[in-house]
Amino acid sequence: MAYSFPVEVLEHIFSFIDSDNxxxxxSLVCKSxxxxxxxCRRKIFIGNCYAVTPRIMIRRFPELRSVSLKGKPxxxxxxxxxxxxxxxxxxxxxxxxxxxxxxxxxxxxxMVVSDEALEMVSxxxxxxxxxxxxxxxxxxxxxxxxxxxxxxxLRELDLRESDVEDxxxxxxxxxxxxxxxxxxxxxxxxxxxxxxxxxxxxxxxxGRSPNLRRLxxxxxxxxxxxxxxxxxxxxxxxxxxxxxxxxxxxxxxxxLSGAFSGCKELKALxxxxxxxxxxxxxxxxICSGLTSLNLSDANIQSSDLVKLISECQNLQRLWVFxxxxxxxxxxxxxxxxxxxxxxxxxxxxxAMEPNVTLTEQGLVAVSEGCPKLxxxxxxxxxxxxxxxxxxxxxxxxxxxxxxxxxxxxxxxxITLEPLDAGFGAIVQNCKELRRLSLxxxxxxRVFEHIGTHAKKLEMLSIAFAxxxxxxxxHVLSGCKSLRKLEIRDCPFGDKALLANAAxxxxxxxxxxxxxxxxxxxxxxLGQKMPRLNVEVIDERGPPDSRxxxxxxxxxxxxxxxxxxxxxxxxxxxxxxxxxxxRLS
Amino acid sequence: xxxxxxxxSMNFDETALTLGLPGKSRPSVGEKSGVKxxxxxxxxxxxxxxxxxxxxxxxxxxxEVTEPAKSPASKAQxxxxxxxxxxxxxxxxxxxxxxxxxxxxxxxxxxxxxLYTSYQQLLTSLESMFSCFTIRNRMNDGKPMDLVNGSEYxxxxxxxxxxxxxxxxxxxxxxxxxxxxxxxxxxxEALGLGNRHTPCxxxxx
Numbered sequence: 001m002a003y004s005f006p007v008e009v010l011e012h013i014f015s016f017i018d019s020d021n022x023x024x025x026x027s028l029v030c031k032s033x034x035x036x037x038x039x040c041r042r043k044i045f046i047g048n049c050y051a052v053t054p055r056i057m058i059r060r061f062p063e064l065r066s067v068s069l070k071g072k073p074x075x076x077x078x079x080x081x082x083x084x085x086x087x088x089x090x091x092x093x094x095x096x097x098x099x100x101x102x103x104x105x106x107x108x109x110x111m112v113v114s115d116e117a118l119e120m121v122s123x124x125x126x127x128x129x130x131x132x133x134x135x136x137x138x139x140x141x142x143x144x145x146x147x148x149x150x151x152x153x154l155r156e157l158d159l160r161e162s163d164v165e166d167x168x169x170x171x172x173x174x175x176x177x178x179x180x181x182x183x184x185x186x187x188x189x190x191x192x193x194x195x196x197x198x199x200x201x202x203x204x205x206x207g208r209s210p211n212l213r214r215l216x217x218x219x220x221x222x223x224x225x226x227x228x229x230x231x232x233x234x235x236x237x238x239x240x241x242x243x244x245x246x247x248x249x250x251x252x253x254x255x256l257s258g259a260f261s262g263c264k265e266l267k268a269l270x271x272x273x274x275x276x277x278x279x280x281x282x283x284x285x286i287c288s289g290l291t292s293l294n295l296s297d298a299n300i301q302s303s304d305l306v307k308l309i310s311e312c313q314n315l316q317r318l319w320v321f322x323x324x325x326x327x328x329x330x331x332x333x334x335x336x337x338x339x340x341x342x343x344x345x346x347x348x349x350x351a352m353e354p355n356v357t358l359t360e361q362g363l364v365a366v367s368e369g370c371p372k373l374x375x376x377x378x379x380x381x382x383x384x385x386x387x388x389x390x391x392x393x394x395x396x397x398x399x400x401x402x403x404x405x406x407x408x409x410x411x412x413x414i415t416l417e418p419l420d421a422g423f424g425a426i427v428q429n430c431k432e433l434r435r436l437s438l439x440x441x442x443x444x445r446v447f448e449h450i451g452t453h454a455k456k457l458e459m460l461s462i463a464f465a466x467x468x469x470x471x472x473x474h475v476l477s478g479c480k481s482l483r484k485l486e487i488r489d490c491p492f493g494d495k496a497l498l499a500n501a502a503x504x505x506x507x508x509x510x511x512x513x514x515x516x517x518x519x520x521x522x523x524x525l526g527q528k529m530p531r532l533n534v535e536v537i538d539e540r541g542p543p544d545s546r547x548x549x550x551x552x553x554x555x556x557x558x559x560x561x562x563x564x565x566x567x568x569x570x571x572x573x574x575x576x577x578x579x580x581x582r583l584s
Numbered sequence: 585x586x587x588x589x590x591x592x593s594m595n596f597d598e599t600a601l602t603l604g605l606p607g608k609s610r611p612s613v614g615e616k617s618g619v620k621x622x623x624x625x626x627x628x629x630x631x632x633x634x635x636x637x638x639x640x641x642x643x644x645x646x647x648e649v650t651e652p653a654k655s656p657a658s659k660a661q662x663x664x665x666x667x668x669x670x671x672x673x674x675x676x677x678x679x680x681x682x683x684x685x686x687x688x689x690x691x692x693x694x695x696x697x698x699l700y701t702s703y704q705q706l707l708t709s710l711e712s713m714f715s716c717f718t719i720r721n722r723m724n725d726g727k728p729m730d731l732v733n734g735s736e737y738x739x740x741x742x743x744x745x746x747x748x749x750x751x752x753x754x755x756x757x758x759x760x761x762x763x764x765x766x767x768x769x770x771x772x773e774a775l776g777l778g779n780r781h782t783p784c785x786x787x788x789x
Contacts, residue, residue, distance in 0.1 A: 078664030083683070083692040161671060189671065296672065349666045379666060406666050437667075463665065488664070539691060571691055 054095035097124035118143030216240030241271030329362030333369025388422025424449030451478020526575025
């Protein structure tokens with residue numbers, strides 16, 4: 001077209017467009033925009049590594065610099081996905097090693113990563129800068145040694161919550177003396193036994209990294225080493241301490257306190273393993289600047305928690321154990337008016353009786369006192385519809401609401417009714433709600449409310465809820481924005497699923513375990529929907545060794561342009577047309 | 585997105601949705617009542633923590649212990665509930681997850697050793713987990729194993745030093761502390777694994 005912009009101009013304009021959704025929209029305008037966009041896209045996020053293949057990604061986007069991949073479904077975090085299910089990054093690394101010599105960033109979540117893959121990453125990408133391994137597994141400290149040794153310009157190494165096999169050795173000393181580029185180092189998931197050599201290697205590394213802003217240590221780093229580290233890195237913005245217990249010697253305490261007060265830019269604190277309450281005042285000098293406090297590894301009791309939190313008036317995020325109790329949450333509501341995110345974890349999830357006084361009152365208090373509260377994760381043992389009404393009324397700005405009442409199917413403890421109305425109020429009032437997790441006694445009614453009102457809901461987690469297929473039907477037919485649905489132990493079966501088969505292509509994935517979906521329905525779905533991978537996960541043996549009407553153990557359905565995967569273990573079957581014919 | 589249009593083109597007549605009235609408890613989900621019964625039994629199992637009925641309900645649960653966990657104040661656990669991640673569990677109460685491999689089985693499991701107070705409890709639980717194999721229980725036998733019978737399995741573990749040992753050689757607490765992972769080995773391969781009086785046999789893994 002004579003009047004269209006030159007390619008270079010369009011490229012320049014596109015370079016300001018960062019968000020994936022916007023980039024995707026740009027690529028759909030016309031063929032030439034598609035072409036221009038794909039050559040200048042630098043960053044990609046793939047929410048399900050089996051939705052596409054490395055080859056397809058490389059073919060479309062030849063010049064990527066940053067790749068993010070997610071593997072296993074979310075319920076893998078709770079041991080619901082058997083070991084060996086999949087999520088291997090190695091084929092991706094192999095392909096990218098050849099296609100993207102200039103790759104700079106790799107971010108992986110819930111994937112299986114081998115030492116060989118890490119070595120390949122360290123050697124294939126000359127300008128590699130960022131490695132984030134979130135909840136990954138399959139690698140050892142040897143793999144980390146390759147990264148340390150070979151990535152000359154490494155800026156970020158973040159192993160958050162990964163399961164790393166510690167083979168000893170001293171991988172930290174593999175960072176060459178010339179490596180001074182580190183900005184972020186998160187090794188908090190590593191073990192608690194470290195040699196003196198490792199500790200001194202860490203000290204030297206921190207000392208020669210003037211750009212280090214985020215440092216999360218593991219439990220092995222003793223408290224008396226922390227002061228030294230802080231003095232070498234007063235520019236830190238985020239700190240995760242190591243173990244926070246030691247003998248209380250006055251000189252250790254004052255040394256530590258002094259070191260903390262030198263870190264004037266500290267905004268986030270975490271760690272605090274084995275924290276002894278009397279040591280906590282060492283951090284008081286920087287509390288007023290804190291926006292994020294993660295005490296979910298610390299067994300600190302309510303009164304000490306309150307003392308600490310009341311120093312942190314600018315807190316935006318708090319993660320804490322239920323030791324905080326209702327009284328502590330009331331104090332939180334008084335002191336921290338900027339609170340946006342609260343997570344309360346159970347200190348003793350398997351106890352029959354509550355070990356702390358943490359009830360619906362605590363969350364209600366925070367919902368009343370904290371006007372900016374938008375993200376909640378709350379484990380407790382009792383709740384009422386009224387409390388949910390109040391929270392919904394107070395906080396229509398909630399975007400994430402995850403409530404876990406520990407005992408499945410617990411009703412409103414005062415009226416003994418299901419909590420349908422309460423959650424209904426949440427979805428009705430909180431119009432921007434994107435993520436919801438349900439618990440307690442729930443009938444199909446709650447799903448009717450969700451289907452009717454939760455139009456922006458993207459992720460829904462359901463357990464031990466509902467009466468019939470109607471529940472699932474409401475969700476699948478009503479929730480327009482739904483991307484991820486995960487369900488366990490609900491009486492949802494074939495009908496709702498098959499009636500809403502087309503919906504599944506608009507979602508990233510659906511997980512159903514211990515439900516009532518029959519093998520027959522899985523086969524039918526797999527046959528009719530070629531763009532869905534319907535995976536049956538069943539450790540009892542091949543599904544055709546049981547009657548077809550038997551429910552499958554676990555079902556994972558996801559849209560894919562890659563076709564059935566080829567790396568499935570023996571207990572996973574894909575219901576594609578061919579297989580269905582073979583099995584029938 | 586009209587699912588009605590898609591329905592007609594896919595001929596889901598036999599599976600046409602019948603809408604049960606709200607409030608009706610457990611309308612027939614499937615025509616097969618056997619299916620429904622199975623589910624409600626599974627639900628009862630989870631809720632009321634009955635003894636594990638292995639024959640019918642080996643649903644692959646990881647820690648459906650057949651004996652109560654050591655503290656009477658805690659209940660037998662439903663897999664993955666409450667939804668707390670393992671690394672958090674490690675902080676709050678002592679918790680020791682180790683991988684369990686069985687020779688010939690296509691999958692691994694993880695067990696929390698802290699849930700048991702004796703070898704017997706552990707072995708019973710492993711047996712129910714991998715119910716198609718017979719785990720030879722050295723605690724009862726005491727006799728040299730029948731090596732000809734290839735279907736017998738011997739529980740072994742890798743300790744902190746990387747050596748593979750027979751389960752049962754050391755006091756229980758010492759075992760929990762030093763065990764890194766478990767392997768149910770075919771009896772024929774377990775030759776050479778001694779008790780504490782013989783040198784440890786290193787496996788070329």
